[in-house]
Structure formats: C-alpha cells, structure tokens
Amino acid sequence: MRFATPTRRQPPESIVPMINVVFLLLIFFLMTAQIAPPDPFEMALPQAGQQAEIAGDAVLWLSAEGIPALSGQTGDAAWAALGALDPDTPVTIRADRALPAVDLARVLQRLGALGFSAIELAVQP
Template sequence: MRFEPRRHTSDDERILPLINVVFLLLIFFMLAGTLSAMDPFEITPPRSASSGEDNPRDIVVLVGADGRLALDGTPVAEADFEAALAAQLTESEGARVRLKADGHADATHVVALMERLRAAGVTRVLLLTIRDEA
C-alpha cells in the first residue's frame, strides 16, 4: 500500500478565495451605485403638462432658488458664467441648452439668464419641468 503525504492547509489558504469574491462584489456595487450624477444643489423644477426627450450632448444649466448657477453639474460664479458657457458651446457643436430652474427661483432672474444665453449664441433653450400627472 502506498500513502501519499497529506498536505496541511492553513486557514489563510482556505479563506483567500472568499476574500477575493467579496472584494470583487464590493467593487461591482461601488461602480453600479454611481450611475447618475447628482446636481450640485437641490432643484425642484416647476410642473407642466408637456414632456420631452433627453439628449446626452445637451448642455445643462441649473438655477437654484437662491440664484446660484451650475453648468453641467459644476457650480459657476455669476461673473464667470458667460466664459464657461462659451467654452462648453465650442466643445459641443450643435448642442441644445437645457435650463433646469428651481420652481421657487425668481422669474425675472430666469428670464435674464435666458437673455444672457441668447446673447452668448444659444439658439435653442429647453426649460426642464416635472410632468404633471393630474
């Protein structure tokens, strides 16, 4: 009779595959959990009966209730807005501008911003709203 020498395995060798699987699951859920970017400040758009479609090439301008501005998710100072918008427009030829204003934002501020967009060369502005189901 021939006996093979028995190999002694340590606890570390048995738990290593489990650690690898848990680590891969952790990475998967970290990546899957960041599918959409958050706005830099809270916006509650007004309600409307119309609906529209999103285009990933569009430039998004956010207007907060307190008048803060953000361009494609990055907060922008009021004085630097035109320069940042001009840079975005040169990068994205033919892109539309989607204006996402808070429902409590001052209407005169939003209209003045739309005039600034027109002066910067924007030909089409889409005002984003929440679809009213009623």
C-alpha cells in the same frame, strides 16, 4: 509492536479565492455605477402637464435668487464655463419655480447671445 499510521487530516478549504472574487465584484460595481452629483441648490421644479425626455448635455441650474451653477461652478464662473462650451451643445435649464420669469428671460437672452439655440427647461410632471 505495531502502531497504526495516523490518518491524514485534510487541510481546510481556503476562502481566499472567494474573498478575491467578492472584492473584484465590489470594485466592478463601484466603477460602473452612475453616481449623480448632488444638486447645487435646493429647489422645486415648475409643474407641467407632461414631461418630454431631456436631451441636454449641459445642465444649467438657476436658484430662486437667479444664481447660476454649471459643473460645480456658480455665478460668473458658471457663465465662463458655458462660454467655453460648443454653441451646438444642448443646454437644459433646471430653474427653481420661485425664479421670476423676468430673470429666466434674461438668462435665455444671455444664452442666445452666447450662441446656444437648443435650450430645454426641465419641469416636474
């Protein structure tokens, strides 16, 4: 009696390499993404006719009450962090539009006393 040889079934293609590629791409995009930290205060920037490109490396946030924030630190800790920076570092001020001009002038005086000369004010066009 002659039996037919069974046909060999091909194993299904493995999807493991595809999963590996997808996870590698996911990791790549997560590592290269620029995730902006949240604003320390809820604020509305002052209005202006035009806005130039902001080049400040250090961003000093000022709330409507005049509370400063820098790199996640607020109050006196923010001033201490500013004092630790190189005075040649450009500083960008993001002040709430409700901040009185007198308080902004005091902040500018304090920045000048710390030796900062390149100071920009961020505005909303």
